[in-house]
Each structure stands twice: as structure tokens, then as C-alpha cells.
Amino acid sequence: MGHASIVAMAPQVTDSLAFLLSKLGQVASERFAVHLAPLGLRPRHCAVLQLLAGAPLGQLALAKTISVAPSVVVDMLDELEALGAVRRVRDTADRRRQVVEITDKGRELGRSAALAAAQVDAELLGALEPGREGELRKTLTAAAGTLGLLPPR
Amino acid sequence: MGHASIVAMAPQVTDSLAFLLSKLGQVASERFAVHLAPLGLRPRHCAVLQLLAGAPLGQLALAKTISVAPSVVVDMLDELEALGAVRRVRDTADRRRQVVEITDKGRELGRSAALAAAQVDAELLGALEPGREGELRKTLTAAAGTLGLLPPR
Numbered sequence: 008m009g010h011a012s013i014v015a016m017a018p019q020v021t022d023s024l025a026f027l028l029s030k031l032g033q034v035a036s037e038r039f040a041v042h043l044a045p046l047g048l049r050p051r052h053c054a055v056l057q058l059l060a061g062a063p064l065g066q067l068a069l070a071k072t073i074s075v076a077p078s079v080v081v082d083m084l085d086e087l088e089a090l091g092a093v094r095r096v097r098d099t100a101d102r103r104r105q106v107v108e109i110t111d112k113g114r115e116l117g118r119s120a121a122l123a124a125a126q127v128d129a130e131l132l133g134a135l136e137p138g139r140e141g142e143l144r145k146t147l148t149a150a151a152g153t154l155g156l157l158p159p160r
Numbered sequence: 161m162g163h164a165s166i167v168a169m170a171p172q173v174t175d176s177l178a179f180l181l182s183k184l185g186q187v188a189s190e191r192f193a194v195h196l197a198p199l200g201l202r203p204r205h206c207a208v209l210q211l212l213a214g215a216p217l218g219q220l221a222l223a224k225t226i227s228v229a230p231s232v233v234v235d236m237l238d239e240l241e242a243l244g245a246v247r248r249v250r251d252t253a254d255r256r257r258q259v260v261e262i263t264d265k266g267r268e269l270g271r272s273a274a275l276a277a278a279q280v281d282a283e284l285l286g287a288l289e290p291g292r293e294g295e296l297r298k299t300l301t302a303a304a305g306t307l308g309l310l311p312p313r
Contacts, residue, residue, distance in 0.1 A: 020206040020270070021310055023277035024284055024293075025192040027300040029203060030309040032185010039178040050182060053173040117173070124176035131177055131303055139299050140177075146296050147180040150284055156183040157174055 035131060042123035046116055047090050051075075053124070055083055056109060056117040058158050059093060063108035072158055092116050188284060195276035199269055200243050204228075206277070208236055209262060209270040211311050212246060216261035225311055245269050 020026050039050050048056075054073050058064065064072070070080040084107055087093040092113035098104040109117070132140055151157050173179050192203050201209075207226050211217065217225070223233040237260055240246040245266030251257040262270070285293055304310050 018274040018278060020210055020274050020277045022297065022301070023274070023281050024297060024300065025188045025277040025280035026203070026206065027297070027304050028181065028185045028284070029189035029192060030185070031300060031304055031307070032181045032183070032188065034307055034309065035178045036182035036185065039182060050179070053179065057173055121171040121173050121176070124173045124178045125171060127178035128176050131181070131307070133306070139302075142295060143299050144175065144177060144180070146292050147177065147184060148175070151180050151184055153286070154184070154187055154284070156187065 031131070035127060038127045038130060039124060042126055043120060046119050046123070048116060048120055049086075052083060052087055052092075053117070053120045054158055055080075055087065056092060056113055056120065059107060059109040060114060060117055063096070063098075063106040065098070065104060065106050069107060074155060087113065090116065184284070188280060191280045191283060192277060195279055196273060199272050199276070201269060201273055202239075205236060205240055205245075206270070206273045207311055208233075208240065209245060209266055209273065212260060212262040213267060213270055216249070216251075216259040218251070218257060218259050222260060227308060240266065243269065 036050060043049060043053075055069065058069065058072060066080055066084065067077060069084075070077040073080075075083075084093060084095070088095065090112070091110060093107050093109055095105050095107055098106045128140075148157070189203060196202060196206075208222065211222065211225060219233055219237065220230060222237075223230040226233075228236075237246060237248070241248065243265070244263060246260050246262055248258050248260055251259045281293075301310070
């Protein structure tokens with residue numbers, strides 16, 4: 008057994024999930040951004056649209072749910088409002104309170120974003136054995152859920 | 161079946177690998193950076209140290225192998241040289257050519273980086289079912305390999 012084999016058997020940074028996820032995450036995020044750009048959307052808008060598709064939410068509740076600073080959520084909502092995807096309205100239960108609701112255009116954009124994500128998935132998975140995808144998705148979802156990266160269902 | 165269930169069954173951005181990998185990648189990369197900081201290393205240095213642990217390389221070959229612009233490789237090598245991890249030397253085969261070789265300090269740093277990566281993996285996987293890790297690593301390695309994100313073994 009030569010020196011090269013011994014080196015290959017030592018723990019390698021590029022075998023770690025830390026390295027693999029960093030690299031794949033960067034590529035996934037760049038490609039997703041490219042697919043979303045024609046819609047005027049950015050990746051970070053997608054969780055917001057998805058959440059609001061369920062029910063209107065106040066800005067603070069929204070910030071809390073997606074674990075983002077309130078000031079960042081305000082920027083994101085400004086961007087989505089400029090696209091006609093959301094609107095800020097008075098809460099029907101408490102007229103002093105403002106909530107954010109999704110528009111029909113917003114629902115349409117949410118569906119287009121899901122299709123864009125599916126296209127990126129196909130690119131990323133193109134060369135994997137078929138059948139591995141479900142297991143991968145399940146494992147990554149479990150990891151992301153544990154780390155608090157997913158909005159509640 | 162209520163409205164909420166129908167929404168949950170539609171394809172969702174947060175179910176996509178594009179979204180999951182982006183989010184997990186960001187967390188993995190941030191945590192890895194935190195673990196590497198005390199060593200003076202950044203995540204992008206790790207593939208370089210790993211490659212040079214195999215054999216000395218010219219700057220251009222290095223840039224090509226890790227798919228990074230030559231100017232970026234020069235910066236990375238400057239940083240690693242300042243740490244005493246690599247040195248630029250004359251190629252013994254062709255004295256006009258310069259190659260980069262790893263130092264003992266560099267090998268030591270490479271080993272510490274691998275340990276740091278293993279620690280991040282443990283954090284990311286802490287809550288996953290044991291046994292899933294091997295399959296996940298295999299699938300991500302295949303995907304990263306196909307996308308040309310891994311240095312050759």
C-alpha cells in the first residue's frame with residue numbers, strides 16, 4: 008500500500024457533511040437564484056410566500072416564524088409588495104393591528120417558485136441513481152427541521 | 161380535508177432539495193467557519209491543504225483542480241503562506257517553474273481542519289437517526305462529484 012492510499016484513508020475535509028453541504032448549498036442557492044430572477048423573486052422570498060399562502064400574518068410573527076430579523080422582514084415585504092405579491096392590511100379581528108396577506112399574483116409567484124425549485128432539483132439530481140432522491144429529501148428535511156430552518160407546516 | 165391540508169399537499173419550495181441544501185449549506189458553512197477561526201483557517205483553505213498533502217502543485221494546476229480563479233488561488237496561498245502552512249518553492253524537475261508545497265505545520269492544520277469538520281458533522285447530525293449518515297454522505301458525495309465540486313482523489 009503506497010503513501011497515496013494511506014493519505015486517502017485519513018479523514019478528509021472533503022468527505023465531511025460540513026464541506027459537502029457548504030459546496031452543494033452554494034451551488035443550489037446560486038442556481039435557484041438564477042431560476043427565480045425572471046420572476047423578480049429571490050430565494051429568501053419563497054418561505055414568506057409559502058407561509059402567507061396558509062394565512063395572513065403580522066410582521067413580527069412572520070419574522071419569528073422564519074427566524075429572520077424584523078428589519079429584514081420589512082425589506083422582504085417591501086420587495087414583495089412592489090411585485091404585487093403581498094399587501095399590508097388591517098387585521099379584521101383587531102383594526103389597530105396590521106397583517107400581511109398574499110395576493111393572487113403572490114400565489115401564482117409561489118407556484119412558479121416551486122416549479123423553479125423542482126427544476127434546480129432535477130439539475131442537482133440528474134446524475135444520481137433514481138430512487139435516492141426520496142431518502143435524501145427525508146434526511147435533509149429532518150436535519151433542517153432539527154436546526155429550526157423550516158417554517159412550521 | 162380542510163384548506164390547510166390541500167395547501168400542504170401542493171409542491172412546496174421548502175420541500176425542494178434546492179431550498180434544503182441552500183439552508184443547510186449556509187448553516188454548515190457558518191459553523192465550519194466558526195470552528196476553523198481559532199486555527200486561522202477559512203473553509204476555502206481546506207481543499208487546498210488537502211490537495212497539497214498529496215503532492216506539490218503549480219498555482220495554475222491548483223486553480224484548475226479546485227475550480228477557482230487563479231487570482232483567488234494567489235490570495236488563498238498568500239494567506240496560507242502567512243500561516244506557515246505552505247511555501248512556494250522551485251520545482252525540482254524544472255527550476256524555472258514554481259510549485260506550492262505543504263509544510264509540517266500545514267499538515268497539522270489539515271488534520272485539525274478535518275477534526276473541526278467532524279465536529280460540525282456531529283452538530284448537524286446530532287438529531288438524525290443513527291445509520292442515516294453513511295447513506296447521506298454517499299449521496300451528497302455523488303451529487304458534488306457530478307457537479308465537479310470535489311477535488312480528484
